[in-house]
Amino acid sequence: MTTNPRKRLHQPNNSPTKKHFSRLPNKRCPYLGTIDRTRLDFDLSNMCSITLSKTNVYCCLVCGVNFQGRRERTPAYIHSVETNHHLFLDLKKRMVYCLPDGYQVIDKSFDDIVSNLHPTFTEKQLxxxxxxxxxxxxxxxxxxxxxxxxxxxxxxxxxxxxxxxxxxxxxxxxxxxxxxxxxxxxxxxxxxxxxxxxxxxxxxxxxxxxxxxxxxxxxxxxxxxxxxxxxxxxxxxxxxxxxxxxxxxxxxxxxxxxxxxxxxxxxxxxGKLKILIEKIDLDDEMNEKKEKQANQQTGSHKIEVINSQGSGPRIITLKNSSEPNNLVDSKNQIMELEIVNQKGKDQKKKINLKNIEKEMEKALNKQQTKNGNENENENENEDENENGKERENEKEKEKDKGKKKIIQIESNYDIEKNKNIKYVDQQFFFLSLDLPVKPLFKKSLEKNLIPQVPIYTLLNKYNGNDYQELPIKKERRKYFIVNHPKYLLVHIRRFVKHIWGIEKNNTLVNCPLKDLHLEDYIHPNSYYTNPQDNLNKNSKKKEIKYNLIANICHEGQEAGKGNFFIFLYNNTEDQWLKIQNLDVAVVKPQEVSVSESYIQLYELQNN
Structure with missing residues (x-):
């Protein structure tokens, strides 16, 4: 008589099958006391120590070694039989099994082990x-x-x-x-x-x-x-x-x-920066510097003037009169006026500085009439209509003699007229600060002194007024902050590359641990509480203050060598901790402020 194969699946309750052992009560597992938590280390790679496989890996809770498999003839099964180690943790499913029996063990004592393997946080804990x-x-x-x-x-x-x-x-x-x-x-x-x-x-x-x-x-x-x-x-x-x-x-x-x-x-x-970029020609800039140096030696100054009548620019050179016979008084208020056009020097006249506007107007009028006469002699064969237009222009000039003429000094930095200037918006993770260059030669008393600079001096790079020269790109820039982030990363450029390698600048940066004011470096449209307040000079700025919470420093005299460590601020205990790899120690706040800071992290205060 043959039995139904389906009935073979239904075993009696007291038969030790795999399905029965997988649901074995926890009280019947006698190996819970063999767990050694000092040997457990889940930071290393989850890899079998025998097969070097990363699939189906179990950790022995007795010796802390990883093995693959759970069935017979697998490394984990053989290890349990040979060493009498029975509890194994599935590193992927985070469940504990007893080998070689193969049943799952569920117990609350495994919670801390699972938490070390895979930590979890609830919203309340955060x-x-x-x-x-x-x-x-x-x-x-x-x-x-x-x-x-x-x-x-x-x-x-x-x-x-x-x-x-x-x-x-x-x-x-x-x-x-x-x-x-x-x-x-x-x-x-x-x-x-x-x-x-x-x-x-x-x-x-x-x-x-x-x-x-x-x-x-x-x-x-x-x-x-x-x-x-x-x-x-x-x-x-x-x-x-x-x-x-x-x-x-x-x-x-x-x-x-x-x-x-x-x-x-x-x-x-x-955060967000607004950058003003101006293209420059290094040759023209060198010529301007040479002219300025020559003018400083001779005491002369050149001003490009555009008169109100639109007759074109004129270059006026003012020279201090060095002849003793030409001096009027001891204050040297007599100066020599030269009007220069494309043909060269046309007129010289000594003027009084007190009446410089009137004297310049008279000189310009005489120069214009003289140029008009020369043009009439050169263009005798021109049409009568052109001569009539010139006479009308002369009559208009005579009518405006009594009126005050507007003198405009053309600026190379006028954004509306200079096409080489443009604005660029750029996002940033870091604010890079440039340290002052170390002097090549030091006095005997200054060799042992460490230079120091306040952080506000370095932050002037972002005030929107000072130009930052970039000779390689043939441009210069102005920076100012538009949007400030909640957490400000500051990079102090301590390592500088050159043809001989990397050089370290040991200058100390004096920075406040609390209340770093940044409102003076923010664009006016950003730091006022009301956008219309930037038109009112008496309106108060919105205070933007940061607190230092992390400070990365470098230890060593040479770049490319030495070690990095970090200072961290524990706000609950109001203390600073110095962490260098495995070493953690409590330090005084004064030690943080005199360290060679490299990267700093500031947190925005909640006003």
Whole structure:
């Protein structure tokens, strides 16, 4: 008698099948006490230690080694039999299994382990993240503050560590990347690894109290290609610029599908500049400088004048009279007037400075009548109509003799007349500040002195009044800020490239830790509360103040060498922390202000 094959699937309740063991009660798992949390490290790559495969990988909760598979003859199964280790964590599904029996174990004691593997944050936790700073204890009895943990330096990548520490202090960027649903939907592995690293840095259940950004560094080297190399010194400013633009690009590709325009980096760091660009000719500029130097030696000045009658420009040269017989008084108020046209010098006359306008008008009138007579002699064969027009012009000039003539001095910087000037709007992540050039020769007493400069002096670059010369591009520019960001990144150009290599400028920048006023460098249409107030001189400016929250510094005398570290401000405890790779220490605020700052992060105050 044959049995129905379907009845074979229904086994008795007391038969130990795979399906029955997969639902085994938690009380019957005797291996929960074998877990060793000090050996668990989920920062490294999720790869099998035997087959080097990244699929179906399990972590042994007893020794912390990764193995592949769960069935018979797999590395994980063999390891459980040989070493008597039974609890394994699925690194993808985040479930715990007991091998070699193969049943799933569900227990609340695994929550902290899963949190270390894949930290998650709720909206309520994000709101109180900066309000309550709680000192936690690692499994090896070391204290740490979530968000201010040390980072392991992998292949001399301290320039990556300080960049991660700086970006983790921006609240909108941090909150966006701490939300799992934002990063998991993006296909970019760089965005995912960056978000995973930030979540581990702010994880309060961290077993070690430190974070190893191995996966993020690996993705940086893969994405950057030959731009970044392990064990090679790199500039954190160049890396941070590349990272911000790359993350922004990857997020915008994802946001286009959701029909959103801005991302977290744009809302936090992006500002807007208005740039006035003027093209210059270096040869003409050199000639102008030579003429100015010659005029200063001879005491003469040239002014290009356009009279009100529209007869064309005239160049008037004023020379100080150096002859003692021509002096009227000791104040040297007698000057020599030369009127020059295309043919050369036509007239010389000594005038009094007190009546310079009247004397110039008389000289111009005489010069015009003289030019008219010369034109009549040269053009005797012209038509009578042209002579009649010249006589009418002379009569109009005689009528206007009593009227005051308008003298316009033509300016090379007049935007309406000079076609070489244009305005350009440009977005920015950083405000770059130029340090003063170090002197080539120093006095004996000044060799041991370190030069200092206030940050407001460097910010004058963006006041909209001072020109910044760019000889290579044959232009000069004026900058002023139109839109200021919520988080201001300031780059102090401390490393300068030249033909001999990279030179470091050790000048210290004195900057306030709080209340950095920026309203004097903002365009008037931006800093007034009411746009019509910019016409009223008595109207008060809207105060724009920033507080320093992060400061990247360089330690070393030479560029291309040395180390980078960062100062971070903990607002809940009102203290400054110095973080250099794995070392975290509390420092005084005075140490932050006298450091060799390279990249600074300011947070806008909420008025």
């Amino acid at each position: 709101r109180v993240l900066n309000q309550n700073s709680i000192t936690k204890m690692s499994v090896d009895k070391k204290e740490f503050i979530p968000g201010f943990v040390g980072l392991d330096c992998i292949d001399d990548t301290d320039w990556i560590n300080v960049s991660l520490q700086l970006l983790s202090q921006s609240k909108p960027v941090r909150n966006w990347y701490l939300t799992n649903k934002n990063t998991e939907a993006i296909q970019s592995t760089l965005v995912r690894s960056f978000g995973q690293t930030l979540r581990k840095m702010w994880n309060k259940d961290n077993f070690k109290g430190i974070v190893s950004p191995f996966e993020f560094v690996h993705q940086v080297f893969n994405r950057g290609g030959t731009l970044w190399k392990p064990s090679v010194w790199s500039d954190p400013f160049i890396f941070l610029s590349w990272l911000l633009n790359t993350l922004k690009k990857d997020v915008l590709v994802f946001n286009k599908k959701k029909r959103t325009v801005t991302g977290p980096l744009s809302t936090a760091f992006v």
